[in-house]
Amino acid sequence: MAIGLLCGIAIVGIGAVVSGPEEDTAVGRVVFAAAALTVFSLIGMAGVLLAVRRPSLNWFGYLTVVLALVAFGLVTWKLWDGFFFFGNDWELPIAVTVAALACGQVSLLLAWARDNGPVAWVALGAGSMIVAIAALTVLTIAFDDVDVDGRVYGVLAILYLLGIGLLPLLTLSGGDQEGQ
Numbered sequence: 001m002a003i004g005l006l007c008g009i010a011i012v013g014i015g016a017v018v019s020g021p022e023e024d025t026a027v028g029r030v031v032f033a034a035a036a037l038t039v040f041s042l043i044g045m046a047g048v049l050l051a052v053r054r055p056s057l058n059w060f061g062y063l064t065v066v067l068a069l070v071a072f073g074l075v076t077w078k079l080w081d082g083f084f085f086f087g088n089d090w091e092l093p094i095a096v097t098v099a100a101l102a103c104g105q106v107s108l109l110l111a112w113a114r115d116n117g118p119v120a121w122v123a124l125g126a127g128s129m130i131v132a133i134a135a136l137t138v139l140t141i142a143f144d145d146v147d148v149d150g151r152v153y154g155v156l157a158i159l160y161l162l163g164i165g166l167l168p169l170l171t172l173s174g175g176d177q178e179g180q
Helices: 001-018 027-052 055-077 091-112 118-142 150-172
Strands: none
Touching: 001 027, 027 055, 027 091, 055 091, 091 118, 091 150
16 A cells, blocks of 8 residues: 555656646755655665664664654755744754764664674774764754864764774774674
8 A cells, every 4th residue: 555655646746747847946856855865765774774683772773764754854844845843944954864864874883883893892982973973963053052163073073984994994804703
C-alpha cells in the first residue's frame, strides 16, 4: 500500500511539473527537495547501519533516522513556504539539520569501530568532537546570548579531522585487529 501511495504521488508530481510553465518555481523546489532527500537519506542510512551492526546501540541509530526525517521535513516544508512554526526564519530547520548531520556521522563512526582497539578509541574521540561542534552550533542558533569563539570551533575541527584522518591509517595498518 505504501509503495502504491508513493508511486501515485510521484505520478501526480510528474504530471504537475510537466504540465506547468517552463519557468515554474515548483520545478526548482522539486529539484531541491530531491537533493535534500539524497543528503538526509544518507544520514538516515548511517543510522540504519548502526542499528544493524550494533544492536545494543540501535536506539541511537533509530534516533538518527528520525532526526534525518524531521530535518528533511522541516527543510522541505520551509522551502515550500508552508512553515510558520517558530516564525519565518531558518533557525529550527538549520538546528535540526546540524543535529541530524552530527548523529549521522557518529552513527557511521560507531558502526565502523565495533571493537575495543585503537580504532574504536579514535572513532570515539572523533565522534566526541563532532558532537561538541554540533552542540555548540545548535546552542548559538537557539540562543542569541550564546557566542562561541571561532577558535573553539577551530580546535574542535582540527581534533575531529585528526581522528577522521587516523581512522583509515589505523585500519589499514591492522590497528583494528585488537579486541577481535
